[in-house]
Amino acid sequence: MTAPKPKLVSGGHRGAEAEFGRAAQRWKLEQTTLSFDGHVMEWPMSVRVLAPEELAKGDVSMTIVSQRMGRAYHQADLIRRVIQSIYHMVTDAYQVFVIGKILPDDTVKGGTGWAVELARMFNRPVWVFDQERGEWFHWRGGRWEPDTPSLGERPFCGTGTRNLTENGRAAIQELFRRSLGEPAA
Numbered sequence: 131m132t133a134p135k136p137k138l139v140s141g142g143h144r145g146a147e148a149e150f151g152r153a154a155q156r157w158k159l160e161q162t163t164l165s166f167d168g169h170v171m172e173w174p175m176s177v178r179v180l181a182p183e184e185l186a187k188g189d190v191s192m193t194i195v196s197q198r199m200g201r202a203y204h205q206a207d208l209i210r211r212v213i214q215s216i217y218h219m220v221t222d223a224y225q226v227f228v229i230g231k232i233l234p235d236d237t238v239k240g241g242t243g244w245a246v247e248l249a250r251m252f253n254r255p256v257w258v259f260d261q262e263r264g265e266w267f268h269w270r271g272g273r274w275e276p277d278t279p280s281l282g283e284r285p286f287c288g289t290g291t292r293n294l295t296e297n298g299r300a301a302i303q304e305l306f307r308r309s310l311g312e313p314a315a
Contacts, residue, residue: 134283135159135310139222141215142171146229146242146290149299151175153306154288156313164218166211180215188217213244219287220248225279226256227305229290229298232267232274245289254287259301261291266301281309 138154138161140147151173154161163177166185171177220226226249231239238246238258246269249256256269257279268277290298306313 136281136283137161137285138288139164139219139285140173140288141165141169141212141219142173142175142177143289143292144172145292145294146298146302147288148173149229149294149302150227150288150290153302157306157310158314159310162222164215164222166215169211169215180218184218185211185214188214188221209241212241216241216245216289217248219289220245220252220254222285223254223287224284225282225286226254227279227281227286227288227290228256228258229261229294229301230258231262231291232258232260236274240291242290245287249287259290259298261295261298264297278308279305281305 136159138150138159140150140161140163142148142151142163142165151161151163155175161176163171163173163175165171165177165179226245228238228242228246230242233239237243246256246258250269257266257277259266265276266279267274268279
């Protein structure tokens with residue numbers, strides 16, 4: 131009997147999400163890419179299009195998002211749908227892995243930061259690979275602590291910046307390798 135394998139839940143965006151998808155394919159993991167009408171993806175693998183009623187479950191006031199994240203968002207209609215789809219990525223997962231940048235106020239730069247905020251609110255284990263510092267951090271005890279994560283056996287969310295660097299790409303590959311061994315040929 132083989133051990134259960136984790137499943138990737140992501141959004142297929144250019145950068146980190148597409149790289150998580152490529153890694154999942156390389157390691158032969160099941161994956162679901164969440165989408166919505168008008169969503170442009172780099173990685174359209176195993177797509178599940180969220181209906182407007184499903185998206186509405188993740189609806190939150192953009193004022194609240196802006197206050198929580200400490201920044202304003204433009205293109206409100208598109209950002210709202212992205213925020214709504216991130217809700218589903220996080221709630222469908224048991225762990226959240228993010229590639230990005232931790233800011234001095236402990237939020238994570240960009241729209242990706244909303245996945246981190248939701249993970250913290252929903253008590254999901256969350257790790258961020260800070261591309262500038264070149265290391266993983268785990269949110270624990272109300273602060274970011276350096277940590278070396280691994281994938282569990284349950285669904286996980288893989289998300290992050292569109293501006294993926296080589297060390298961010300390597301961090302994703304190492305996360306999979308450390309957790310699952312070498313990919314099958």
